[in-house]
Amino acid sequence: MSDGLVIDQLKKNQILDLLKEGKRVDGRQFDEPRKLTIDIGVIPKAEGSARARLGDTEVVAGVKVQPERPFPDTGDKGMLICTAEILPIAHPSAETGPPQPPVVELARVTDRGIRESGMLDMKQLVLEKDKSVIGVFCDNAVTDHDGNLFDACSYASTAAINACKIPKYEMQDDAPVKIEGEFTEPPITTLPVSVTMAKIGDFIVVDPTIEEWGIMDARITITTNSDGNVVALQKGGSDGFTQEELIKCSEMSIKVGSKIREIIKQSK
């Protein structure tokens, strides 16, 4: 999937003309995200799942929980790994094969947003220190691409992990054994929510559509937690932001983020 979709100068001028009049192509306000719907439990056999629809962008996140050997230097913590993939059904230019840099970026930003927020208290996901811990894997599959995959994956992941169930395990002869039918609630500490903003000329718009994404000069994704603190940042695109713009962006991400957080909370 090429990051810079080829949108011609004509279209860029049209969008800029509208922005100068304070309008966006789809009639939204500059700080207005598209309609978000979240359905949890769409993959009942997984330990957690959610489908997020942000406008016409759709992402399915599935959570698998299984015992793992801990990382050598963190034997007292469980594991949390998030991934993201743009499925070839999502867009005509989506490719199969090893992930291209934009997809790798999407996966890593999604992972950092969830992990760095401390969403799950990893200390509570240990079965036996240094030997066996609980691994939580949240895999995002983009099924329809209409722009802003960063936020769609963030919302799907947060919703799926928030609503997952951790199976109960018992150590028998040094090996973890699952106790069928018994589960615990995940140790949730906060709900991270990302907000992505595109800079087009001197204008900043929240939740760019695929058209706005194609002509933007730069973008920034800001992830905040339930306390309104900033837990992750990613700037992209070939232009830069001024200091003032960055402050404005952080304020928007806290404001918009808290509304999105309510939607995620309601979904459980």
Add this chain to the structure above:
Amino acid sequence: MSKERKRHVIPGEVITSGPYRAEQNTIQVGDNIVSTIVGLSDVHDGSVRVIPLTGGYVPKDDDLVIGKIVSHSSLSWTADINSCYVGMLPASDVFGRDYSSSSDDMNSKLTKGDLIAARIVNADMTRDPLITISGRELGKIDSGELVKISPNKVPRLIGKRGSMIQLIESSTNSQVTIGQNGLLVVSSEDPNGLLKAIQAIELIEEQAHVANLTDQVNEMLESKSE
């Protein structure tokens, strides 16, 4: 031969059997004429065809299409005609035969992003279809917004004897040039009229299969104050 009722068919379904000619979107299997797509079967004068409800645009000779210039060589322009094949517009169509044009000449007439109203000249699929812009009502389109709909919704957009498209044009003060390939150009002096016209077109695309579509369109055009 009696004219049979139009029927909904899917790929593989038998439409009829007997001495009929299998035409568009049908094949002969033994004695049966079978549909190859989702559509409406039409038995008529000893031949059977299926009117498609699906699929992209397949270039046919003499179709009027809207195209968007994407590139050019020294001999021709290439146009996106909303099909899996691109339209080839030979330089000679614009400059006349035996004129060898330079890149500057080419760009002065038509450049990347320009919209054209063209006719399909030769839709032989072993190479990209040839198009022409020399003819009445053909040529470069100077202004307007390009809108894309599914090609099989075009008849619904035009309406009986053009009634649907005339309704939209008159109530929004706009002009719509319709290509058989599902590409349209909408232009208007009034930007609100332009927006409304486009919304009406999108409504038709979404609701083409519904019986009271004309009422819905009327309602939509009348609502929303200026």
Add this chain to the structure above:
Amino acid sequence: MGGRDTDIVLLDENGIRCDGRKVNETRKVTIKAGVLKNANGSAYIEFGDNKILVGVYGPRDVHPKHMSDTDTGILRCRYHMAPFSVGERKNPAPSRREVEISKVIKEALEPAVMLKEFPRTAVDVFMEVLQADGGTRCAALTGASVALADAGIPMRDLVAGCAAGKAADAVILDVNNEEDQAGQADLPIGYMPNLKKITLLQLDGVLTPEEYKQCIEIGIDGCNQVYEIQKKALQDKFFASGEKQ
């Protein structure tokens, strides 16, 4: 084929299987056509607890160009399982099993699709298994046919998929995951219902010649049942009530 020892009773004395079905019953199948915005054609299928999303693009340009055929369009298929689709999380990279199934499904669809009208193009079929519960290749094939019809790709017939098999010494229709693990044979079938031809056939397990015949017969019956659901999915999308004729 597992043939594993299991506590699950695959077939009880009343002829009822572990999920409550009789030997000649398929699981519940639902299909919705046209579920994705970007794909030219799409379908979502639930076949028992299998959940599969299929998207079709095409006919479209082939890259690299040397892969295209000047005489005909080509069909490309990709069967892929999401990491969260199975019991133990699966690595997202394609496995050899997925590569083989992709090929087998392609060869099940090729007799049906008519691509000679679109030389130098490709039709891409992408099948994503979101949740797996035995018989995914038949379900994926079934969904793929509907997605191809939704995209307007001309076809001689649809292809319906259903597996037959053997468990607890009985010939059964539509093998689920437990039966696949602990049973004695699994025979996936792909079938063109109007042309009456089998285009996908594999076997994992051991069958006597008589059981083989029975499996094919019961499997074709299953495919015919699945075909009715495929028809309904297309009718629901394109021929909805209130339609103008």
